[in-house]
Amino acid sequence: MTATTERQAIGKPLPKPDAWLKATGTAVYAGDVRLPGMLEGKILRSPHPHARIVSIDASAAAAMPGVYAVATGDDVGATRIGRFIRDRHALARERVRYVGEPVAAVAAIDEETAERALQLINVAYDPLPAVFEPEEAIAPDAPILHPDLPSYQDSARSTREGNVRNRVRHDVGDVDVAFAEPDVVVHETTYRTPRQSQAFTEPHAAVAQIDGTGKVTVWASIKAPFRGRVSIADTLGVPVSHVRLIAPAIGGDFGGKGAAFIEPIAAVLARKARRPVRLTLSRVEEFSAMTSRPSAVIRLRMAVRHDGTLVAMDASMVYNVGAVDDTQAGTANSAVSLVGAYHIPNVRVEATSVYTNCSPAGHVRAPSGPQTSFATESHLDRLARMIGMDPLELRERNALRNGDVVPSGHGILQNSGLDECLKRARAWMARELGSKRPHQGIGTAVSFWALHPNPAAVDSAATVKVDVDGSVAVLTGVADQGGGQWSMVGQVASEVLGVPVEQVSVIAADTEATPYEQGTGGSNTTYRVGNVVRQAAEEARRQVLRLAAEQLKVDEEELDLRDGNVRVRSDPSRQLSVAQVAQGALASPAGAIIGTSGEAREREIREHGHERADIVDAPSFACHVAVASVDPETGVTSVDRYYTVQDVGRALNLLNCTGQIEGGVIFGLGYALTEEIQSDNGINLNANLWEYLLPTAPHVPELTVELVEIPSTFGPFGAKGVGETPCIPVAAAVANAIDDALGVRATQVPLTPERVLAAIREQRPELLENRA
DSSP states (O other), X not given: OOSOSSOSSTTBOOOOTTHHHHHTTOOOBGGGOOOTTOXXXXXXXXXXXXXXXXXXXXHHHHHSTTEEEEEEGGGSOSSOBOSSBOOBOSSOOSXXXXXXXXXXXXXXXXXXXXXXXXXXXXEEEEEXXXXXXXXXXXXXXXXXXXXXXXXXXXXXXXXXXXXXEEEEEXXXXXXXXXXXSTTOXXXXXXXXXXOBOOOOSSOOEEEEEEXXXXXXXXXXXXXXXHHHHHHHHHHHTSOGGGEEEEOOBOSOOTTXXXXXXXXXXXXXXXXXXXXXXXXXXXXXHHHHHSOBBOEEEEEXXXXXXXXXXXXXXXXXXXXXXXXXXXXXXXXXXXGGGGGTTBOOSEEEEEEEEEOOSSSOEEXXXXXXXXXXXXHHHHHHHHHHHHTTOOHHHHHHHHBOOTXXXXXXXXXXXXXXXXXXXXXXXXXXXXXXOOSOOTTEEEEEEEEEEOOSOOOSSOSBOEEEEEOXXXXXXXXXXOOOSSSOHHHHHHHHHHHHHTOOXXXXXXXXXBTTTSOOBOOSOTTOHHHHHHHHHHHHHHHHHHHHHHHHHHHHTSOGXXXXXXXXXXXXXXXXXXXXXXXXXXXXXXXXXTOSEEEESHHHHHHHHHHHHHHHHHEEOOOEEEEEEEEEEEOXXXXXXXXXXXXEEEEOSSOSBHHHHHHHHHHHHHHHHHHHHTOOOOEETTEESOOSTTTSOOOOGGGOOEEEEEEEOOOOSSSGGGOOOOXXXXXXXXXXXXXXXXXXXXXXXXXXXXXOHHHHHHHHHHHOTHHHHHHO
16 A cells, blocks of 8 residues: 555554644634624424324414524425435425324514524424334334325335334244254343434534525535435425535444435525524434434343353344334344354344334444444353353354354454454453452443454545645545544554644535545444545655656666655655655646546455455454443442453554443443433433433443454455444443342343342342341
């Protein structure tokens, strides 16, 4: 990739370029955009979980002084929108399906006027029967939420009927014969996981402006601007070329900002008002009407031999995806994820996702990972205890290894760091953990991500320009939602071109100014975007070396490119600055130095496309260890220490990489101990930050992060995804620590004091009797 072996930018603990701006409050977010004559938008939301819209009378609101536009379902296109399945409109048409669904919107001179105008809109509803649990929704007499569901467009193949959003089966081997094997130990339990909010710092915000030609420009807190502009265009009934979407700084995402929800509404208001409109959501709106991680009920049965060999798995999973689904394939494609990072020869899993009249489901950090991991990793611990084996040894005996076919059957595992992670975890426990205190336990759990091939053909591209002063500009459609994507882009370009990272600027996330990009997410942005930036930078590098070789009258192979200078390797005194080369390029036949990713991408697909389709070259594995204390009288669980070791392939930025893992563990602790959206008849009850309990600094334990670097074959400089893996196994590790401490198994998260105490009363009542 570069001629030098010593890295200039890769692997360094570099701070994010925008860290100072964010820390000082001077970063510009979508809600900070101000335009002349800008109005404030507000949304009227449904008070019913399911109802037919009989009529909407907005005349009083429209006549109110200071109101410039009122929009309803009549103002949006008939085409449905959605990130994966198109199952909604920007504003409800004909019926509402959940409490909080947008019904109308107002643009007014200020927020107070807009709020008062909403109160003047008279909506007549005809309430319809509602269902809130998947079991009710799939009953034969259940009300159907989406009568036209089979005709909806879906980006993934799915099985849809009634209220079933999708159903996926994963079958391997002969499960019934395996369970009938003599002397196997069988364990069966049902696990339950909650709805979890992304709880990002910055609520959704969008500013829309329509110019004199009818073209709309939207600044929005969205991580997939190219995808978002499609929803805006479909809502307005215009070509995508008439929509420009720009994503400035984003104040957190965690999966919740990948689809256009409020952006089309802002655009409709701006078009009707003929003035710019800003629309921002309140924290209550975020919790009550936006997406959350779908809850799950997982029935799991497994068999193991006395020597620790896993024999069979039989399971069913049911996901509640609410009334609108913003997850890929309704999360049901996670059926194979339940197998985990293990070799299990006989598997039968059925996963079903179901529409209900709850608030929408969507992606949250590591979609489906925490749900399946909590079940599988909890189950493995219980099986290990049943056969008298160390839980970590059981995992070591059954772990996937290089050369194995991954559980999905699609790809051969390569570059696995799982064995090394397990070894490091065992060594840390032996080195750091002494004897346990009373009612203190140790729990382990394994995490994985990206057990699939990474295609060479991706929906990403990049352009790299070298300016006459030697600086570099990278054009990429990728948004930075706080994960350091723009830092990564700058580091990759810096490394390839041998230019100090401070001289690299990133122009990004603008559908009119940057190349196409599918959107940040899934811990594949570094792998995917890093590669196209590398490809474009390598093309620019070739141009620099070719021009420098002509001026220095040497072969290109004799040149080094580092620190902003091109030097002759045998005589470093003969050199040109990159600035001098760029200046000379302007008079050359080819002109300015501009590299694109297209040519290198085409070559790499031609040379390695088939190989990349058959191997899993960038798997991400981690092993977690939780040390927790439990009060048997109250059920209160305190995590005392936490250790995680993760294979990151190659840490492109040590500071950001470690920070992602630390943040992921804390994210997982919230899921494990406190976070749960509670609802009653479709109304989310704890829709605020004082009742929805996020982990705070006093609750963060002593946290140790260790990195393993087993490079990927085709990732940029060997990198693998990082951000998803660390949050996945935390709940299971804590639950396993509770079991180790007290001998009780809690099967529902979050592991609140009430649930732990209930498990004690049911499984170990003597613990309470001894305290009496």
